[in-house]
Structure formats: C-alpha cells, structure tokens
Amino acid sequence: MSLRSVPGINIIGAGLAGSLLAILLAKRGFKVTVYERRADPRTANADGGRSINLALASRGIRGLAAAGVLDRVMPLAIAMRGRMVHEHDGSAELQMYGVRPEEVIHSVSRADLNRALIEAAAGLPNVEFHFRQLCLGLAHERDVLEFRDEANGRIYHCAAQPTIATDGAGSAVRDSLLAREVSAVREEPLEHDYKELTIPAVNGGYALDPNALHIWPRGGFMLIALPNRDFTFTATLFLARSGTNSFADLGSPAAVEGFFTREFPSAKALMPDLAREFFEHLQGSLGTVYTHGWHLGGNVLLLGDAAHAIVPFHGQGMNCAFEDCAELVRLMDHHESWAGLFEAFEHERRPNTDAIARMALENYIEMREAVLDAGYRKKKKEAEAREKADPSVIPRYSKVMFHPEIPYSEAAKQP
Ligand SMILES: Cc1cc2nc3c(=O)[nH]c(=O)nc-3n(C[C@H](O)[C@H](O)[C@H](O)COP(=O)(O)OP(=O)(O)OC[C@H]3O[C@@H](n4cnc5c(N)ncnc54)[C@H](O)[C@@H]3O)c2cc1C
Numbered sequence: 001m002s003l004r005s006v007p008g009i010n011i012i013g014a015g016l017a018g019s020l021l022a023i024l025l026a027k028r029g030f031k032v033t034v035y036e037r038r039a040d041p042r043t044a045n046a047d048g049g050r051s052i053n054l055a056l057a058s059r060g061i062r063g064l065a066a067a068g069v070l071d072r073v074m075p076l077a078i079a080m081r082g083r084m085v086h087e088h089d090g091s092a093e094l095q096m097y098g099v100r101p102e103e104v105i106h107s108v109s110r111a112d113l114n115r116a117l118i119e120a121a122a123g124l125p126n127v128e129f130h131f132r133q134l135c136l137g138l139a140h141e142r143d144v145l146e147f148r149d150e151a152n153g154r155i156y157h158c159a160a161q162p163t164i165a166t167d168g169a170g171s172a173v174r175d176s177l178l179a180r181e182v183s184a185v186r187e188e189p190l191e192h193d194y195k196e197l198t199i200p201a202v203n204g205g206y207a208l209d210p211n212a213l214h215i216w217p218r219g220g221f222m223l224i225a226l227p228n229r230d231f232t233f234t235a236t237l238f239l240a241r242s243g244t245n246s247f248a249d250l251g252s253p254a255a256v257e258g259f260f261t262r263e264f265p266s267a268k269a270l271m272p273d274l275a276r277e278f279f280e281h282l283q284g285s286l287g288t289v290y291t292h293g294w295h296l297g298g299n300v301l302l303l304g305d306a307a308h309a310i311v312p313f314h315g316q317g318m319n320c321a322f323e324d325c326a327e328l329v330r331l332m333d334h335h336e337s338w339a340g341l342f343e344a345f346e347h348e349r350r351p352n353t354d355a356i357a358r359m360a361l362e363n364y365i366e367m368r369e370a371v372l373d374a375g376y377r378k379k380k381k382e383a384e385a386r387e388k389a390d391p392s393v394i395p396r397y398s399k400v401m402f403h404p405e406i407p408y409s410e411a412a413k414q415p
Contacts, residue, residue: 002336008033010145010163012135012173016110017304017321018166019117023067024329026124034127035147037134037167041115042122051228052196054113055080055213055315056106059404063322066329072116077106078227084212085371090266094212095371095380099387103402105213105315107226135167137176143299145173160299162338164328166321169289169309174302183293183302190286190311192221192364193247194238197277199270201231207270208233215367216264221245222368223264235267238368247283286311288357294346298338301345303328308353313364314400316356323404324349355412359400 008031011018015036022032038044056077064070081104082096097103121127132150139146144157165173177183199207208214210227214235221240225233240246245263250256253275260268268274289309295301304321328345335341370376383395394403399411 003332003338003341006161006338007031008161010035010158010161012145012163012165013167013306014038014114014118014121014129014131015166015168015304016114016117016318017325018164019114019121020063020067020069020322021164021166021303021325021328022121022127023069023117023124024325026121026127027067028329028332030126032121032127034121034129035133035135036129036131037150038131040129040131041111041118051198051230051232051234052110053107053226053228053234054110054318055226056108056113057315057319057401059316060319060322061106062404063319063326066326067120069117069120072120073108073113074106076112076116076229077108078229079104079211080107080213080226081211082213083367083371084209084214086214086216086264086266087372088218088263088265092214092266094209095377096384098398098402099384103398104211105401107213107228109228112229135165135172137172138180138296138300143296160296162298162342163300165300165302165306166304167306169287169305171302171306173300174291174306177293177296177300177302180296182296183291185292186290188288188290190288191240191242192238192286193241194236194284194286194312195247195278195281196284197235197237197271197274197281199225199233199235199267200272202270204231206231206233214267215371216267217368217371218263219369219372221263223267224367225267235271238364250278253279288361290354290357292350294350295339295342298340298342301328301342303345307346308350308357310353310357310360311364312360313367314356314360316360316400320353320356320408324353352408355408356400359396359408359412 009025011022011034014034022034026032064073082094084092084094086092134148134150136146139157143160146157148155167173178185214225216223223235223237225235227233242248256275256278291307294307303324310317331344386393396411396414399406
C-alpha cells in the first residue's frame, strides 16, 4: 500500500501525541480521523478541574514547531531555569539547568496544552474528531478496529486504513498486538507511586519562585512542585507504596500531617489543604513499558506511551512522544509503503526510547538523592565550567533537555 493511496489515517487517542500527530499528518495532506474515549476537552473539564502540569523541553518544542503551533503553546508555558533544592532545614539553593540563558525548561498545563493542540487540529479541514469513542482493539482475527460508542454502548468496526495508536501507557491496541504475538511487551512497575497536591497562591501571587522546578529531595523519596499560570503550584509526592516512609504508612490525616511536618516542613507551611487533598486525589502508579514489535505490517503502528511508556523523572515522556511524531513524518520522505515506514520508525526510535527509559530511571536517584550531595554539586559546577570553556563538551542532562539534534541513544553513552 503506497503512502498516498490510502483513503485516510486513523489516530486512536487525542492525547498529547495523537493531537500533535493529527496536525502534522493533516498538514501533509492526509485525511485524519481521531477517536478519543474522553469527552471533548474544548467543552468538558479535563483533569476534573485540577491543574496538572508537565515540563516541556527542546525535543517537545521541536515537534510543536514542526506542526506550526508554537504561537499557541508558548504563551501557556512558564520558563523554569533550574531546580530549587529545598533542604530539611528550610534553606534552598538554585541549581541551574544549563549554562546559557535560553537553556530552560517550561511548565505547561497538560489540559491547556492538549486543548490547544486539539483546537489547532480541529481547525484544519481534513481532521475529524470523534469523542467518547472507546477503542477496544483489533477485532478478532481481522485487521479492523473495534469501538464502543460511550454515548449509547453501540459496538462498531472501522478499517485500519492505516491506524496510528496513541492511546497511552495502557494501550488497548498494544494489547491486541500482544494477543496476536505481533508485539512482545515487558512492563516494569516502579515500587514508588505518586500523588498530586496543590500549593495555592499567597496574596494573589506565587508562594515560591515561579521560574524554578522545586524539589524537596529526601533520599528515598521526594516532593516536587511546578508552577501554573494561575499562581498555584502543582506539587507531586513520589513515595514507596509500602515499607518505612511509604504511602501505606499514610492512612490518616494525622499521619499525613505528621509526615509532611517531619519531612517537608517548608512545603507543608504552604499547603493548607494538604490532608483533604491527600485523601481526595488519586494515588497514581508508575512504570516502564518496553515493547518489541510496534507495528502490524502497514496497518497499525504504536507511537508515544503506547509503544514506550517511561517513568517521569527526566520529564521526557511527552517530549519523546512529540519527537516520535516529528520523526514519523520526517521518515515519510524516505519511504514508499506504510509497512516500510512503520518498520523504519521502530528501527530508528526503539534504541532511543530504550535509552531515555533507562536515563529516566537513573534520574530518579539524581533528583531525590544526588542533588543533596556535596560531591555531586562540585562535579556539576566543574561540568558547567568545562562546557562554558568549550561548548562542545556537553553534560548528559543538557544533551537530553536542550540538544534535540543529539539522539537519546548518543546522550545515554555518557555516564
Ligand atoms: C506524574 C507524571 C508526570 C509526568 N511529567 C512529565 C513531564 O514533566 N514531561 C514530559 O515530557 N512527560 C511527562 N510525563 C509523561 C507524559 O504524561 C506522557 O509521556 C505523555 O502524556 C504521552 O503522550 P501520549 O499521547 O502517548 O499518551 P497520553 O497523553 O496518555 O494520551 C493517550 C490518549 O488516548 C486516550 N485513550 C486511551 N485509551 C483509549 C482507548 N482505548 N480508546 C480511545 N482513546 C483512548 C486517552 O484518553 C488519552 O487522551 C509525566 C507522566 C506522569 C504520569
């Protein structure tokens, strides 16, 4: 099947990757149909009205630029120039991310970003969205997709034509490929979960420096906070599920208050709703999904978290998914058939997604522990001095965050 001969392309999931990919493919002239299980975020309230944010870095920005949507997205973003490390005694130190003023990362609301991308895609004449349509995977022994219309429970089928599955870490399409033994999947759950909390505005302004990513590292666990445009911060607690200092220990408001007073006194002073939020908000799980076999011939391709979900500690899951989108479209210039394109995409991307999966796990230790260490800080300062003297000597963190021209697999070669 040649690239141009198809009637259209299906995208499953109008999340971050799916909505960006819809724009990129539509701008290439394809007719794109997007199926999403949630309600339309332009009319419904995503994230239950809570602010959940993400760090956007240069790989993600490059993907957004390729789609021509930076004008819409960058006004939503807040620059963070470094990590503000909060010690036990209440002191705080800013560790800069890069050595140049433009080497910053950006805090952006997931809901605002998703809505902006859906609006941009929906504004194109050749993109159609179908919300509240749950993809159940591939129909039994046929290369057609099965859906349930969440409005009335009707089950129906669609030709693959081809289909790109961006249905996230729990991908139903990946499950179908696994059941057919097209894909092999290894899931590595993390023993630590997370919970999102709020640091509200104080007197109509930010309670902390908004141009930093705040970390309260405590060795085996940590609290982080990223700024929102409404002067709040979204704080995320990363903590073991069980054992000493774990979610299992925090079964009552008194236990939560006591834990935060002991471990994060400076943050707790800024969280008046801590105990209520703690019990109202979901405890999320984290993990890495390694998939081998991302495509079913030229019919179906997994992309973004559906192919390679990673832990969030390098702030790269979305950035990597946006890079996937831009790379897939770039590879279209070099391939005649969908099967060839999908094959080349997996061949090129998998070494890179495996590399960022490993670096993301390593970065958890760096964030929750190493940043406190005097030896680590000294080495970081020395690396900065070397890079200033010779811009070609780039630390690994900077390669990942600020140098999209360097593949993840290259960056990962550096210890
Ligand atoms: C706590 C946390 C913090 C993070 N922080 C960062 C960060 O700072 N920076 C960063 O780059 N990344 C971060 N990430 C990772 C980032 O969220 C993901 O990598 C990114 O959302 C992947 O995009 P995606 O489009 O592949 O999947 P998603 O954004 O999850 O989108 C999947 C879409 O598919 C839809 N869907 C799912 N199943 C079906 C179905 N069966 N039928 C139809 N539709 C379906 C969903 O409703 C959703 O809209 C973080 C993740 C977590 C959990």
